[in-house]
Amino acid sequence: MIVADNETAVDLLYYEAIAKTVVRLVGEKSDEPLSVGVHGDWGAGKSSVLMMVEEAFSNDDRVLCVRFNGWLFQGFEDAKAVLIETIVEELRRKRPTSQKVAEQAKRVLKRVDWMKLARKAGAYGLTLATGIPHPDTIKELGEAARSLLGKGAEDVSPENLAALVKGSDEYLREVAEDSAPEQMHAFREEFAKLLQDAEIDRLVVLVDDLDRCLPNIAIETLEAIRLFLFVPRAAFVIGADEGMIEYAVRQHFPDLPVATGPASYARNYLEKLIQVPFRLPSLGYAETRIYITLLLVLNVFSEESDEFQKLTALAREVLRRPWKGPGLDRKAVEQALGGVPVEVERAMELAGRIAPILADGARGNPRQIKRFINTMMLRLAIAEERGFRDELNISVLAKIMLAERFAPELYDAMARGSASTGASEELAVLEAVVAAPTSGLETKSADGKTTGPSTETSLPDWPNIEWAKQWAAIDPPLAENDLRPYVFVTRDRRSVFGAVTSLGELDELIAKLQGSPLQVKQAAAEVARLQSIEAEQVFDALRAKVRDAEDLAQEPVGVKGLAEMARQHPFLQRPLLSFVQDLPVSKLGPWAVSGWASVFSETDVGSDFATTLKGWADQDDNKPLKAAASAAMKLSSKRKRS
Template sequence: MIVADNETAVDLLYYEAIAKTVVRLVSQKSEEPLSVGVHGDWGAGKSSILMMVEETFSNQERVLCVRFNGWLFQGFEDAKTVLIETIVKELRGKRPNSQKVAEQAKKVLRRVDWMKVTRRAGAYGLTLATGIPHPETIKELGSAARDFVGKSAEEVSSEAVAALVKGSGEFLREVSVDNAPEQMQAFRAEFAELLTNAEIDHLVVLVDDLDRCLPDTAIDTLEAIRLFLFVPRASFVIAADEGMIEYAVRQHFPDLPVATGPATYARNYLEKLIQVPFRLPSLGYAETRIYVTLLLVLNDYGERSDEFQKLTELARELLRRPWKGPGIDRKAVEKLLGGVPVEVERAMELAGRIAPILADGARGNPRQIKRFINTMMLRLAIAEERGFRDELNITVLAKVMLAERFAPELYDAMARGSANTGKSKDLAALEAVVSAQPDEDSLPDWPNLEWAKQWASIDPPLAEHDLRPYVFVTRDRRSVFGAITSLGELDELVEKLQGSPLQVKQAAAEVTRLRSIEAEQVFDALRAKVRDSEDLTQEPAGVKGLAEIANQHPFLKRPLLSFIQDLPVSKLGPWVVSGWASVFSEAQVKSDYSKTLKEWAGQNDNKQLKAAATAAIKLIGKRAQS
């Protein structure tokens, strides 16, 4: 039904070319430390590229590829130490039977313990001054402290404390500021030796989601790479949005000047850490058209289908030189598949229509495009479950959703204009003008008119379609369908419509003047009050008001019938079977209400309602005969 919105090795955008370039660069520079940046907005495909790089290296025995996501650890651990511990763990896993690797890993991890100690210099100052270890300090003093940590306060004697301090004294003395450079140099040497002992020709660390991390976590991770791990035979591929990393630098170093020379300090910092930047390009029209086609075919056929696999290969060839054509060629598809299946034809047609606006509106971001398609497919699935899928044309829905997503004020105007009959006169006039067949001298006064003209020129025209089911299925963005607490000036009208029949009649003129969206708001408020009534054996206040609104705004007749049908049958009084003739006058609504009367007449849970419904049916029959 939908396409998963996460990183994937299924390459629909020919990002394999970028991944292969990264792999080639890393392989050529295997004897030198290297940092590569894969930059792009959120959803641009950075994580998918890292996955492709990882897959390429997966079968090389003397290459270790480590995936690290700092976002998973922020707030729980120090990013520097977690990154290093993750790499050491993967190295030991690569050579599980090597004693040399195990011993060298212990040395490296001891340096990691030192880094943890330096983070709590304040706590160690207390320790050195008093001779009493801080509780957090004890946890990080190595094996000498582990038995100590397990004891309760009553079990800890002065002799035990003295023994712990004596046993860890040498370790604590290493935590001096003056000793930090030597510690870092020693760590780098021991880490390089660990790579040698593990018989690893090349360590490739893939750092993902760094731009999602808090500033301190992002900077910690980058500094761990540069200060501790930047050794020969180690490469780092860092996926991040440049703008977010520059923001992290500014937050982490707030006292730095804004700029020096032609670049900001934040930019200089980033360029110092990342030697080779790759910037993912936004999708253009042709790429968007191909991408939408593949997403729709993937949704219809599945990833393993022959149709999808063949079309993906064709798309990859086209994406090598996207400037040469607008998208997937129908003749090529026919030759490739021995014909053009209906689903593929529909996908290609829809992609061609919506790609221009979708590419521009989503700014060429693959995730935004995918979410648009997923939302569309989800709404079609909901419509199918509700039983009106056959009333929706997918191309009409896509066009309505373009307005909803990229010009909400235009969408609202279209929804209001088509609320009563499903047809909008202003929309018809707009489409007539853009098709060079104007039936009036000027364009309608629609918001965002230039965008509206471009949108209206997309096939199919909407003027002849009943737009009510499309507005209904896209209604999740409109607050009028949510809970209503106060309607401002409309609250007074709601009160009148809850009054006596005479008060309701006097309010009819106000109801007539309501705009469609206001009528919906008042209708929803009254419906909620009727639903909350404790006694449904008598007609609740507000029912006459609901009938008046539906009479004046016919698009609410169907919702009113649905509301009546949903009321608990066992609690209803006879009032529910009378007074609806003028309201439920449209043929289909009238027919559905007649079916409901028959259901009430056939049930045995509410005898009073059963008798009233039976009498109503007889009366309707007599009127039909006369």
């Protein structure tokens, strides 16, 4: 039904060329430290490229490829230590029977322990110098105290306390024995020897999702690469958005000047760390069209299917030189597949229609395009479950979704205008204007009347009218379609279908029932004449209006109308009570307790409302409501006694 929105080794965009270039570069510089950046916006495909690089090295026993996701380890205290420990553990797993690797790994991990110790010692040093406890100091002392107290009162002695103090002194002295430069130099030598002992020709560390990390975690990971791990035989392939990394640098080093020469300090930092940058290109029209086609076909056929495999191979050939054509050629598809299946035909047709706007609106971002297609397929599936899938044309749905995604004013106007009859007057005018320069023919308005060619001056006053004209030119035209099922399945806000829904002749009555108490009373006879189905429609519209109210401290517009509906049509009393019970108690004003005695005339409904009233009187979250409910209960009790 949908295509998973995560990294994948299934290459629909021919990013394999980038991955192979990275692999070749790593192989050519195998004895030298190397850092490669795979840059691109969120959703550009960086993780997929890293996965392809990992796959390329999977069968080489003398290459260790380690995948590190900084985002997953964001909660750890020391990102540097976690990165190094991850690499060492992978080396030990790669050579599980080697005693030399095991012993050398222990030496490297001891250096990692020193890093952690030095970090904590810094906190203790600050405490000793200032007398102000650092958070790390408090945490460590708390753990030591809990450990000591856990032995029982009989074990807490002066000797134990003295041992704790002595241990702290040794802790600080151990850290102070070696300077940080000496420790770093020793670590680099021991780490290089670990690679040699493991008989690893190339360590390839794939660092992903740094641009999702908090700034301090991103910088710590990059610093670990620069200071500790940049040794011979080690290569780092870092997938990140340059803009986010620059932001992290600015946040981590706020006192740096803004710029030096033609570039910012943040940019210089990144360029010093990354030796070879790759920037994933945004998708153009041809690539977007091919990508949409493949996603739509993938919704019908599996990845392993013969049709999809052949179509992907053909797409890859076209993507080698995307500037040569608009996308997949029908004749070439026919030759490759031995005919064009209906599903592929429809996918190619739809892709050709929506690709121009989607390529521009999504700015060539694969994830945005994939989400658009997935949302469309999900909505079709929902329509199928509801039983009206046959009423939806996928091309019409895709066109409406383009407006929903990139021109919300146009979509809202179309939704409002089509709510009553299914046809939008403004949409008919727009499409007539777009068609007029080429046809010059008479057009029909939404009510069927023949008119002359529309002019630019008759267009609606939308802020994005130029985009709307480009959109209206896409086939198929919408003016003659019943748009209500499309608006229903695309609505993501209750206001599209709810209080604003047009019910034709009932609109005037709904307006009266949203008016003053006098207007509601005058409409009572009209309410009483409603058929059951009409009463339900009016009730639903009023209920939606009240539900959408932002302020429930004051009586919302429509409450009096709901009461009158239930008074005239007793079958609505139970739905009304359920609605009142569902309103958030903490936000309700005193108005909620009164006026229901003549409404809830059914015995069981009245009894249940009395229980609700008691609940309001017993709660303490809303004092005004509590007082009003208590007063209402006392008044009701007096009436019963009299």
